[in-house]
């Protein structure tokens with residue numbers, strides 16, 4: 225049965241990560257995969273995470289099953305982190321949160337759940353969007369439609385084109401939005417634009433689905449969730465996929481959450497039972513360790529304060545690097561948009577050929593689309609990267 229199978233190319237982001245690891249040049253620079261790096265170019269374990277792990281090692285009493293929803297403590301802490309601790313959606317029982325294996329697990333379970341609700345569900349995704357959105361959602365059987373999001377010339381949000389296309393969506397269609405730190409462009413909607421999208425979604429009866437993978441890395445935990453919260457408070461139903469990979473640095477622990485908002489508590493309880501059945505038939509239950517870390521941190525005043533400090537430090541460092549990068553590239557052209565965008569990513573707007581030359585001739589790695597992970601920069605490599613970009617853009 226297997227002999228007819230053809231070898232598939234690796235996912236481009238993961239392939240680039242591997243090529244970088246195999247590159248023996250000591251001065252190589254990784255601006256590829258979306259992983260935060262500190263000044264020394266390392267992806268450290270956050271001190272609050274270390275502390276929580278010590279705590280767990282001493283106090284954990286069982287490795288028995290957690291159940292398809294995961295830990296209730298983690299789920300309620302995540303609900304407050306995403307929606308705000310005073311959210312009426314939590315108070316009124318209109319929201320349930322389940323623990324998932326990473327943000328990817330949340331995206332896929334949401335897609336499977338949507339297909340269960342309506343087998344012909346169409347989901348509108350931004351052009352461009354994170355490449356893995358397409359197999360995660362399409363693989364569950366949803367029909368993918370695209371709405372223009374980024375103007376390729378200006379590398380800014382083309383809001384008019386986005387609205388115009390979404391006007392063509394039909395009641396019941398799903399719209400996938402990036403909560404903050406748009407991946408791959410770094411170009412976010414302003415709060416006013418979130419308000420306009422909310423009105424359109426209400427008017428047309430669309431179902432919003434928000435991917436919140438970078439909360440806390442744009443402008444701060446609450447500021448990054450402002451658009452999402454506005455939307456959530458205005459619509460009867462919504463789905464939110466959240467990830468703890470970046471803001472807790474738990475990448476390999478696969479820690480995420482899926483929030484389901486319904487019109488009433490009664491509807492929510494029935495819908496959640498269906499979602500739990502979907503989960504049971506896929507992976508049965510989520511892994512525990514990462515979620516236990518998050519629950520421990522968010523439930524302890526001291527660890528929580530330490531984590532917020534560290535996260536704020538990461539956020540500020542990215543903002544600093546965005547300004548420093550735009551400044552370092554000023555002799556090459558106007559890259560000031562990098563300073564105004566948010567989160568880990570921005571496009572440089574250079575050709576795939578120039579991207580290849582950066583990798584081959586200068587050891588500077590980025591996605592072929594010219595998406596750079598700004599969080600992979602530091603003061604030491606910045607001049608080298610800027611000079612390399614200048615070199616490939618001048619020839």
Ligand code: LMR
Pocket residue numbers: 237256257258259354356407
């Ligand atoms: C990225 O976009 O680089 C990250 O979200 C990592 C991944 O899994 O693709």
